[in-house]
Amino acid sequence: MTPDRTDPEGAIARAAALYSNWGRWGEDDVLGTLNFLDAQKRRAAAALVRRGVSFSLAQSFDMNGPQKGWRRRTNPVHTMLDTGTDAALGLQGFPHGLGGADDVIAMPLQCSTQWDGLGHIFDHGKAWNGRDAARTVTSEGDVVTGIEHMAPHVAGRGVLLDVGRVIGAGGELPDGFPITEAHLAATAEAHGVTVGRGDLVLVRTGQLARARREGWGEYAGGPAPGLSFTSAGWMHANEIAAIATDTWGFEVRPNEFDHAFQPLHQVAIPNMGLLIGEMWDLDALAADCAADGAYAFWLTAAPLPITGAVGSPINPIAVK
Amino acid sequence: MTPDRTDPEGAIARAAALYSNWGRWGEDDVLGTLNFLDAQKRRAAAALVRRGVSFSLAQSFDMNGPQKGWRRRTNPVHTMLDTGTDAALGLQGFPHGLGGADDVIAMPLQCSTQWDGLGHIFDHGKAWNGRDAARTVTSEGDVVTGIEHMAPHVAGRGVLLDVGRVIGAGGELPDGFPITEAHLAATAEAHGVTVGRGDLVLVRTGQLARARREGWGEYAGGPAPGLSFTSAGWMHANEIAAIATDTWGFEVRPNEFDHAFQPLHQVAIPNMGLLIGEMWDLDALAADCAADGAYAFWLTAAPLPITGAVGSPINPIAVK
């Protein structure tokens, strides 16, 4: 059912009520839908490794990224503390011919390929599991559901749904294209893959391929293909552990309401407890899946255990 | 053979000559010993997943870490761009009850659990594969062997050698204890595990457990158990892809020469092209291995593809 474009708040409230997982894993839960990904699921997923080939699903982390400073989200700034030029000139003071290079980085945790942590989005002042947002994420960070709690968990069955290739033209969905449950189901069917409990679902729209070809343009926050607000039920019913896209914002932009900002986030993160990934680079993996027809694989996407973080840069690795 | 304590430069030169891999994978190589970890090895490693249990091998990334500022190596500084307190007070300007939290981090890439990239250490002005250090790592970073090249590769067979448990007392080696080839062989034998081509070897000394119990003290750069300078041959002969420890500096400290600084690094990184990990937290994994007797497992330790970086923070995940 298409929601009323003029009433995002009502639509969000209804979806939140339908798809809430509050209390499902106890009142102390800090993992959300990652609870679906248990040892049994993980064991089964390991059997998906057939050829031993591996794919990094990360964009690069550097000043050539898409960020333009919206809400202080910049591209990463990487600088050197020591260099080979200094070492070669013998300026470092180390003995026996040793030279070294060290480096530092300053970056938003949301600047490139990332997980959104459970403390990233709130619904009317409520964080995941019904907690008070003000008591959960302070200036000290997410003192309850910080992403460090997810550190050992994000390894399991990955499923690629290459909606761009199945539904789009030339492998790409146009900007503003909302991916519905029907598109997800049709793509899975075309791939001959099923999506189920504990899966880490990767939805390729093709927008990143377009940005790579044409330049970033408005990749960071502008129009983009993405998940429809209506797809929340599909995510909930399939009991997936996480979902990621090759876009900046996961959900379709402009959003499907007249005045809205990321309404699907508002349902998915604080209400469902769903782990959401953004800015993944799915192109090399997608080409391989198209070639061998295998759309399920072993996937590890380990967040850095930054204490209290509401997100993490990641380098997801898929192995087939 | 114990090297002459007064001649680190000679010992390094001899070891470098014996264990050099320069040219082994072509003059354009940017992977070093990661070349040993191929698809076949990776496929075989996936079969090591039996129970589906997973372990994060990362220390936390926060201000409570061990760094004291040596050569500007600080602990990570994580700050919030938006908070739940602001969201709860309705100060963010988002529509329909949405609130958000974002965050940033500033950190040395060597501050916590990490890989040393191939551009991290030089030998007399030479970087990995015989390249000129001054043309390899400039103020712009490692323009040849930046850690981004390793992005898809570090997933394969992990082997834990719990030297602390086998050789030490109470599971811990004392500070200053050099781990020799004989210790490594005895530990492997005790574990009933073999080390071979393409393995990601994790050497537990127990020092981190001690620091956790007694406080950091001089963990960052002070005395520590670690690999003996003499163990370079073992690493080379076994054709391992990478090696990591639970210490700040990988090799034994004080170093085994009168006036030296990290001489084993000088052999291993620029000459062997060996990927070295430091500050890993191996304790939970080690307890599990001791319990089930299985010291080989699936290991993913994906560096962030920070363009030109000479290291990367990581969250390694072992799955058994």
Added chain:
Amino acid sequence: MTPDRTDPEGAIARAAALYSNWGRWGEDDVLGTLNFLDAQKRRAAAALVRRGVSFSLAQSFDMNGPQKGWRRRTNPVHTMLDTGTDAALGLQGFPHGLGGADDVIAMPLQCSTQWDGLGHIFDHGKAWNGRDAARTVTSEGDVVTGIEHMAPHVAGRGVLLDVGRVIGAGGELPDGFPITEAHLAATAEAHGVTVGRGDLVLVRTGQLARARREGWGEYAGGPAPGLSFTSAGWMHANEIAAIATDTWGFEVRPNEFDHAFQPLHQVAIPNMGLLIGEMWDLDALAADCAADGAYAFWLTAAPLPITGAVGSPINPIAVK
């Protein structure tokens, strides 16, 4: 009158009521006691320049500073984007023999010589001029009284009160020594200087000289000489524009109550609107004042207009 050591909250409330400047300069005021420093005062102050000698009153900004990470206050981390070594090797790509060096800094605004902005301290949820702290300083910074508003104002008559030299032994007050109104008056009298409306008062305790000699120790937050809680009335009655010390925390530490944290700040900043400086290096200036007997001078201490900042690093310059 010595306040009751067991009742800081009561003492603060009484002092706040007595010395509040709320509303004194209108409900929109963003300058506090800087209002006392007008053009007429500034013009008169310029006449204090007799010899033309100048003194920097800043500590250096580098990793050798006193900070230890309390509440994420670190020392500044300065790194290079380009270097002379790279330039000398011709690696920068500039034409006609040009080479360049650029640099970046990451630092708390409170890390070294600084002004505390009006948004730095709150009293029971109230910021300067009676504003709601929650509406004044959010994650976006101080959206009302950010230090940028002070940018053109902090230039006027400086007065040094070298309490360490007049009251202390060997030019230094011991840690824990509370500087009272009587000490301030006696010092001014000994110097032959008067303090009045619009003055920028510099109180030297000698603690920095001690730290320079003996090492930082607990300079950042430990015991220190400093202004007594009881001196608030003196600051208020004299209508000074600002006051600064050579200590980390301005007021005496341990504070003069059994369980307290910087109670004088709580009176001075949100209630009086007083500009407070910390970690100033007054030693060279003090030596000159002792030599020539002139304790009043021209002083400029311009905060960087960092939008929304609650403090600023500064390099104050005194000219005599």
Added chain:
Amino acid sequence: MTPDRTDPEGAIARAAALYSNWGRWGEDDVLGTLNFLDAQKRRAAAALVRRGVSFSLAQSFDMNGPQKGWRRRTNPVHTMLDTGTDAALGLQGFPHGLGGADDVIAMPLQCSTQWDGLGHIFDHGKAWNGRDAARTVTSEGDVVTGIEHMAPHVAGRGVLLDVGRVIGAGGELPDGFPITEAHLAATAEAHGVTVGRGDLVLVRTGQLARARREGWGEYAGGPAPGLSFTSAGWMHANEIAAIATDTWGFEVRPNEFDHAFQPLHQVAIPNMGLLIGEMWDLDALAADCAADGAYAFWLTAAPLPITGAVGSPINPIAVK
């Protein structure tokens, strides 16, 4: 004489030979032309304060600045460590109703209103005073002429040359307009002001006013009015201590050679030892000067003593 557009290297070499100050203040000099600004000059300058009005000549430091990431020059990122929202909610753990806010900044030292330090530019591998660039500015910073050496010195006679108002149309010079010695002389004559030894000269082009009206556009590195390469002799002959403009790059852009990058910098900084300021906001001061006809004033522009820095953010304050 107009230099040959096809031979910047020759023109630079000739100008460097003519205007070099190497050795003028001894081989250990770290101040360059700041040596011209002595106590006598400073004393005389203080007499220029007539009305006591003060002007900040700094642009703001925030994400709304002009930087676009060229060579990793970003706008400043200011984040909060503690906020009033947290304080108001009682989340900070301080006693007796105290609340606090702290903040941090990460920024290039060249991001906004700034001084270029003496280590900022090199000529064929030579830094100021003929030093080897590679031994002067390493990854540790400028280990010889770091800007901390200038900390007490930059206070003296400021002179505004409002070339935009005198020569331009509507108070602004067009982009690409080279300001020659003749323009500088004509402007000084129009203002009734003389320029001489030890002066801090401020050249207003009007470009910032245009950017403020029309948006930043290519302010950071694009076409701009600025000092002509041919004006080096004027700066040298007048023995000025420093010179600053309201543009990103000080000298005219595009530069006056076919293939060049900031050739006047190459003469002025390493050869003359001239202190150069960029991105100053001279508009409010200029309006006042036009109103009262007084173009000379007291100026303080104190660099932060960041150890080893090749530049510094500043908040210059002019007092008339």
